[in-house]
Structures are given as C-alpha cells and as structure tokens.
Amino acid sequence: MMNINFVDLRRQYRRYKEEIDTAISGVCERGEFILGSEVDNFEREFAAMCGAQYCIGVASGTDAIIFSLKALGIKEGDEVITVPNSFFSTALGISMLGAKPVFVDIDPRTYTIDPSKIEEKITKKTKAILPVHLYGRPADVDQIRALATKHGLFIAEDACQAHGARYKGSRVGVLGDVAAFSFHPSKNIGAYGDAGAVVTNNKELVDKVLHYRTYGGIKRDCYITYGTNSRLDALQAAILRVKLRHVDEWTTQRCKNALLYDKFLSRSGVVLPPCPSKNFESVYHAYVIRVKNRDNLKHYLAENGVSTIVHYPVPIHLQPVYSHFGYAKGDFPITEKYANEIVSLPIFPELTESEIGYITGLINEFYKKA
Numbered sequence: 001m002m003n004i005n006f007v008d009l010r011r012q013y014r015r016y017k018e019e020i021d022t023a024i025s026g027v028c029e030r031g032e033f034i035l036g037s038e039v040d041n042f043e044r045e046f047a048a049m050c051g052a053q054y055c056i057g058v059a060s061g062t063d064a065i066i067f068s069l070k071a072l073g074i075k076e077g078d079e080v081i082t083v084p085n086s087f088f089s090t091a092l093g094i095s096m097l098g099a100k101p102v103f104v105d106i107d108p109r110t111y112t113i114d115p116s117k118i119e120e121k122i123t124k125k126t127k128a129i130l131p132v133h134l135y136g137r138p139a140d141v142d143q144i145r146a147l148a149t150k151h152g153l154f155i156a157e158d159a160c161q162a163h164g165a166r167y168k169g170s171r172v173g174v175l176g177d178v179a180a181f182s183f184h185p186s187k188n189i190g191a192y193g194d195a196g197a198v199v200t201n202n203k204e205l206v207d208k209v210l211h212y213r214t215y216g217g218i219k220r221d222c223y224i225t226y227g228t229n230s231r232l233d234a235l236q237a238a239i240l241r242v243k244l245r246h247v248d249e250w251t252t253q254r255c256k257n258a259l260l261y262d263k264f265l266s267r268s269g270v271v272l273p274p275c276p277s278k279n280f281e282s283v284y285h286a287y288v289i290r291v292k293n294r295d296n297l298k299h300y301l302a303e304n305g306v307s308t309i310v311h312y313p314v315p316i317h318l319q320p321v322y323s324h325f326g327y328a329k330g331d332f333p334i335t336e337k338y339a340n341e342i343v344s345l346p347i348f349p350e351l352t353e354s355e356i357g358y359i360t361g362l363i364n365e366f367y368k369k370a
C-alpha cells in the first residue's frame, strides 16, 4: 500500500533545502525582519511574473481581498457579486467591510462564475464583481468585463488559487482593477506560514493598500486612515523569492499530472475537470473530479492510504454566518449539486507517475466493483 498525502510539503523542502535555508539565514544575518529588501524584491518579482506594475505584500490572501475591495471604496451598504462555490474567505472579505456578498451560481462546465447569470443580480448598490479563478482555472473575464463596463462596476480578482494562470494570453492579476493572491503553504506558490499580496496597475490603489497594511500610515508617526498590521514577513518574502524561481517548472509538472489523471481515468466513468485550452490556461491548483458515491470513494481511498479533500463541501450561502440572508437549499443548484459530487485528488508537483497510477487504479477498481 502507498501512503499519499493530499499535499506533501516536505518533499519540496527536501529538494530545495539548501536554497531555502540560505534564504532564511540571510534574513536572520541581516536582521531585517519587517519589510525591507526581501519584501521589496519579492514585490517587484511577483508583479513582473503577473505582468503587472505593482504588487504589495500583505499577511494573507484574506487581507489581500479585504484591502483590494477597501481600496476600491467598497463600504457598508454596497453589494459585491461573487460565487457561493469558493473558499469562505472570498465572501468574508466583502462582509468584513460591511458590504453584502451577492451570489451568482457557477457555470456547470467551468466551475467558475456563470457570466450569463450576473446581470440579473446587479442593483443600484452593486459596486464590484469578484470572480474567483477556482482550482487554478481563469474565470471567463471578457464577459464579466463587458458587464462591468456597461454598469460602471469594478472587477477584483480572487486569484488566490491561480498564480501564473493565463486567460487569453494574459496572466491573472491584471484582468480587472485589482487582484488578491494567497501564499498559504498549500497554494501553488506557498510560504512557510501565512502570506498574501495585492496586485494592480493602479497607483492610487497601491498607495491605499500601503496605508492599510501599516496601521494607516506609510511614514512613522503620521496616520491618515484606519489601517491594521498586515505586512508580508521578510522571512516569508525570502522563501517566496526562492519559490518564484521554480514555479514555472512546478506548474508544468502539475499540468503533466493532470494529463496523466485525464488519461488514466478516461474509462472510469467519473467526470473529469474541464480541459485546459489556449484561452483558459489552468495552473491546476486542484484536480477536481465529480463522482457517484463520493463519500464512499473518499473513504475507500483513505483506507488505501490516499488522502483527498473536498473543495468545498458546504457552499458559502449555506454557512451559518449567512443564515440571516435567508438562503435556502436549492437557491444555487449547480453549486449545491457539485458540493456533493466533487473530490480533489492529490496533484502537487512532486507527485510521481506511479503514485498517480496507484490512485487512479483504486478509483477504476472502486467503480468496477460498484
């Protein structure tokens, strides 16, 4: 029996140990732990990777979402359109500003926001659309942009799962007015703790976010707004700079893993993820299949040493914290149906072909028996 974690961060550390240890000790030797050259350099390098002018390092993807929306002027009483099929943080970022998340169901083929269902949700209070590039696959931004232009709305991207993904040739991060990234350890570029970034081409937004992340002032002893303490740690920036040098290779490996899964599962009867194409270049943060008897399959895989995760079993509109909105089961039927059918298989870059063979062998066997 093989033992395969859903994400195995130790493999990557062992392979790049020397580079990472050197980066960490460099920060310790310089004694520069808050902002400074590592953070500046990372911000420049990550902006360049996204093809953007600016990047501001912050403490988490959640803060990156909050700051992105706050910089756009989102406040109490406003509405922001997003999806119920995402990590909870997507909507939390809206709620933390006192604004209201207004949900739109996903397109059943792409798992991302269904552009054809957005316009009916736009009201006088709508200020922005927050598409999520879920599982590493870009949302269909052209259609979203057409609506945003028509109705005078901002676009803030939740790019927390999609570092380096391309939509019609452009990297995510520059497809709207502002974008939020997470470097949680499990993300495609992962820190050794929490970290995030805001990416934009708009200098006005940059100045605002710089204030938000340092108590509301850029200069010491001069505070012009209510901010918080949410900086990207210098240690994390140093680690992330090492990772930036390798991320293209890791993305290639994730895509290869996805192709192997597609091939080995082609006769299994499970529903495979949408194929990547020239216009939608996924970076496969997650490899998500839809299956019958999901919980039994998950259990069977676990019994045989393979850990899997469901992204996400409880749609955001059904979370207890949003019960006051009065949503009911059936309000977002695609999201709700998929929440019971989806399961994410391990796809981290260091996964081997024989491990993928083992996992898919189990899945094929499970459905042959059934």
Ligand SMILES: *Cc1c(COP(=O)(O)O)cnc(C)c1O
Pocket: 060, 061, 062, 063, 086, 087, 089, 090, 132, 158, 160, 161, 181, 182, 183, 184, 194, 195, 196
């Ligand atoms: C991870 C994630 C976030 C939150 O990022 P944190 O760094 O964990 O705060 C937000 N949205 C999506 C889609 C994510 O996957």
